[in-house]
Amino acid sequence: MEQGNKAATALPVVDARIYPRGGLDVLSRAEVARLRDASAGGMHELLRRCALAVLTSGSASDDPRAARDLYPDFDIQVTQQDRGVRIDLNKAPAMAFVDGEIIRGVAELLFAVVRDLAYMAIELGPQYAADLESGEGITNAVFGLLRNARILHPSDPNLVVCWGGHSISRDEYLYTKQVGYELGLRGLDICTGCGPGAMKGPMKGATIAHAKQRRTNTRYIGVTEPGIIAAESPNPIVNHLVIMPDIEKRLEAFVRIGHGIIVFPGGVGTAEEILYLLGILLREENAHLPLPLILTGPTIAAPYFEQIDRFIRLTLGDAAASRYEIIVGDPVEVARRMTRGIKQVREYRIAQRDSFYFNWSITIPEEYQRPFVPTHEAMASLDLHQGRPAPALAADLRRAFSGIVAGNVKEESMQRIEANGPFEIHGDAEMMQALDALLRAFVEQRRMKIAGDYKPCYRVVT
Secondary structure (H helix, E strand, O other), rough: EEOOOOOOOOOOEEEEEEEEOOEEEEEEOOHHHHHHHHHHHOOHHHHHHHHHHOOOOOOOOOOOHHHHOOOOOOOEEEEEEEOOEEEEEEEEEHHHEOOEEOHHHHHHHHHHHHHHHHHHHHHOOHHHHHOOOOHHHHHHHHHHHHHHHOOOOOOOOOEEEEOOOOOOOOOHHHHHHHHHHHHHHOEEEEOOOOOOOHHHEEEEEHHHHHOOOOOOOOEEEEOHHHHOOOOOOOOOOOOOOEEEHHHHHHHEEEEEEEEEEOOOOOOOHHHHHHHHHHHHHHOHHHOOOOEEEEEEHHHHHHHHHHHHHHHHHHHHHHHHHHHOEEEEEOOHHHHHHHHHHHHHHHHHHHHHHOOOOOOOOOOOOOHHHHOOOOHHHHOOOOOOOOOOHHHHHHHHHHHHHHHOOOOOOOHHHHHHHHHOEEEEEEOOHHHHHHHHHHHHHHHHHHOOOOOOOOOOOOEEEE
């Protein structure tokens, strides 16, 4: 890397030249030319936004426009070299550098951004649109993205996906660290949405446990997507980052690579993830699949999980609640139950001759795979009425929460709401009352935003 002069801006910035290693350093000239053309074309603004997110890794803001406003002149260029690429950074955040050298972990995340966005532009471009018209094609695309990111390892099952909010209390955060510590002592690796809060805590706890157990080949996987990464920049512990094209492929990636799932307290994004998974597990073809699912938090979070449980039973029925267990205030028991559950997953995969590193056996219907664009019309037309099959209702409930997530943290949706007012959500009176109560609780408990007053991006119509 070559160090440049700091620009005279409000915050210190750096000009730098970086030569990627691993995955981007052994390329043909044709591949480099395609990567350069993709980064200079329609994806350049996306590349700039995602690169800025990782260069400000550890930021406490969840406003997707904050980093852009702080570093308005930042730019990134991918330049062709013989058999490789060079990344030029102009007016990059100085916080990503130490004594003129880019922090190694930040550099790795930056390379991951270039790798994944280039893969999307080249391998999932318009000429391959027909391949994404079927559920099988979408799953193959998810597999290809994960394999290209070197996420898929043919080793014994040990990957725990941890879901939870980016805006949680201090006690809840410490609890996620304790659970991560107990998981790490048992040789389990961690996968999260890569951001702060409940996405960082389990990784942080696991690092200490892995060090005590002298485990060096450890994985802290962060799975994100372009619309979220700017608001939830990767936490510093992530050592494997993968950017999926949209939220649906991100959710499928979690389910395909995870061997067990733990849900910590969170907000609408966490509710979206729970509904996505339960809707899939409630399908008849998935009823027999072992996949441990534990909802857990400190003792003070007991009312939170009681409310989540009531909402799930009201909307999806007791069958949905039977697919998870709630453990409050006991990190050791959480880790023990998860370890036993993953052992059952291993035995099942062996019996079914399914891979350990990618769950091919689980059936994910196309309605769960198709990207949902949360426009005002799409949100108002969601079919949230009793009497529908639970998997279908779960799919639309998931979309409702996904739209609220977008309204909270995705710049495009925020602009729609600023122009046209809040999204409206319609449905059965009882269901809408329960939904409204749940969302109000999230607001009152400050689970929507990290800082500042929250202005709802939605309106529940009862």
